[in-house]
Amino acid sequence: MRDKKAYEFWFVAGSQFLYGEEQLRNVARDAEDIAAKLNESGRLPYKVVCKGVMTTAEGITQFMKDVNYHDEVAGVITWMHTFSPAKNWIRGTVLLQKPLLHLATQYLEGIPYDTIDFDYMNLNQSAHGDREYGYLNARLKLHNKVVYGWWGDPEVQAEIADWQDVAVAYDESFHIRVCRFGDTMRDVAVTEGDKVEAQIRLGWTVDYWPVGDLVEVVDRVEEEAIDAEYEKLQQDYTFARQDNSEEDFTKSVRYQLRLYLGIKQFLDEKGYDAFCTNFQDLKGLAQLPGLAAQLLMRDGYGFGAEGDWKHAALTRLLKILTHNDRTVFMEDYTLDLRKGHEAILGAHMLEVDPTIASDKPRVEVHPLDIGGKDDPARLVFTGMDGEGVDVTIADFREGFRLIFYAVDCRKAEADTPHLPVAKQLWTPKCGLKEGAVAWIKAGGGHHTVLSFHAKPEQIRELAALFGIELVEIR
Numbered sequence: 001m002r003d004k005k006a007y008e009f010w011f012v013a014g015s016q017f018l019y020g021e022e023q024l025r026n027v028a029r030d031a032e033d034i035a036a037k038l039n040e041s042g043r044l045p046y047k048v049v050c051k052g053v054m055t056t057a058e059g060i061t062q063f064m065k066d067v068n069y070h071d072e073v074a075g076v077i078t079w080m081h082t083f084s085p086a087k088n089w090i091r092g093t094v095l096l097q098k099p100l101l102h103l104a105t106q107y108l109e110g111i112p113y114d115t116i117d118f119d120y121m122n123l124n125q126s127a128h129g130d131r132e133y134g135y136l137n138a139r140l141k142l143h144n145k146v147v148y149g150w151w152g153d154p155e156v157q158a159e160i161a162d163w164q165d166v167a168v169a170y171d172e173s174f175h176i177r178v179c180r181f182g183d184t185m186r187d188v189a190v191t192e193g194d195k196v197e198a199q200i201r202l203g204w205t206v207d208y209w210p211v212g213d214l215v216e217v218v219d220r221v222e223e224e225a226i227d228a229e230y231e232k233l234q235q236d237y238t239f240a241r242q243d244n245s246e247e248d249f250t251k252s253v254r255y256q257l258r259l260y261l262g263i264k265q266f267l268d269e270k271g272y273d274a275f276c277t278n279f280q281d282l283k284g285l286a287q288l289p290g291l292a293a294q295l296l297m298r299d300g301y302g303f304g305a306e307g308d309w310k311h312a313a314l315t316r317l318l319k320i321l322t323h324n325d326r327t328v329f330m331e332d333y334t335l336d337l338r339k340g341h342e343a344i345l346g347a348h349m350l351e352v353d354p355t356i357a358s359d360k361p362r363v364e365v366h367p368l369d370i371g372g373k374d375d376p377a378r379l380v381f382t383g384m385d386g387e388g389v390d391v392t393i394a395d396f397r398e399g400f401r402l403i404f405y406a407v408d409c410r411k412a413e414a415d416t417p418h419l420p421v422a423k424q425l426w427t428p429k430c431g432l433k434e435g436a437v438a439w440i441k442a443g444g445g446h447h448t449v450l451s452f453h454a455k456p457e458q459i460r461e462l463a464a465l466f467g468i469e470l471v472e473i474r
């Protein structure tokens, strides 16, 4: 799979000539110090590069144009150490095409009562400098992030870190390429959508490839390559043959590994990082990709079942945001409506991402009642406890709508010996009834991306950056 770029963020301090050269040198020194210490904190996922002090409209405009031009720069962090007249920022800020974080901070954490004088005040003007700068950004209707507080505070640094992940996900979104094997499932409405609008608004390239082209690649996968994957699989997971014959079990697992390697090769050669399948369009394949899809999701590829390209891309996007940490394609599968137990049980026929397993996944082979293909191997496991968000994207004629709620997740209450799929239980924090009613009324579908890592604020910021409608249910 295509690697993410080695992203960095450019950091600048705003100032002016009013206070003399020496103060400008002090501004530069303090800015360098903050950038260095942010990097040294180890809390930021991406490097901050100090680009010095900005004092003129011409300089700021040139700086922002440079930011746009440098592909490795995912965003800008600005700091108003002294008073920086905001008219100087208008042209450059209007031209900026990348996310902006206004770090509303002060060099010293407290007020140095014993030593404070007018020299100190000429330098340390964030308290009013931030307001001047904020006015301009508000007037420009920018969806910039404001992080407020002392820059050395771990909580402030965590906010910067979360925003960096959003900014990188936003940039990467314009490189997401989805490979559709087959069309969307017949008669289904919610998986449909406007692919041109998706590319304009979200940056997603969504292409169709005939499953026959994939079959050719899958059939050419060499037995030795499958041997090696089989061995790895035995190390990572528990093989549970149950009442399958040794021969049938091995054959099914090996065929899924053939699919895994074939699909991976197909995607990599053509530059795709997400894909969807449709059980109605598998001609030439012996099984629906089950274990194969699960292993590809584990590796970080986006996936959508039943031809759902929107959720294939959304899965990939949120995997980038979260560094592929416990962020998975999901489906509302069945409900617990008993008082005191209210929950949604999430699962899928086969394709549940093992990065949310709390136990060691078992490789099992069972019949699949739809699709009319051979019994597919899949990973069966229990999900985990924790907080998260559940997110979906729907396409309306007037545009995309991102819908989400915060959720409390937990393991399923019991095993399901006759339903051999991976399972995850969750309840919207606002309550199942309230949450589900709002979700249904907003037109949210049954396919979602569930993440234990993404935070509500990050979902809000993404929607704002893309300029799409957000429905937050709470």
Ligand code: MN
Binding pocket: 305, 306, 331, 348, 447
């Ligand atoms: Mn589905």
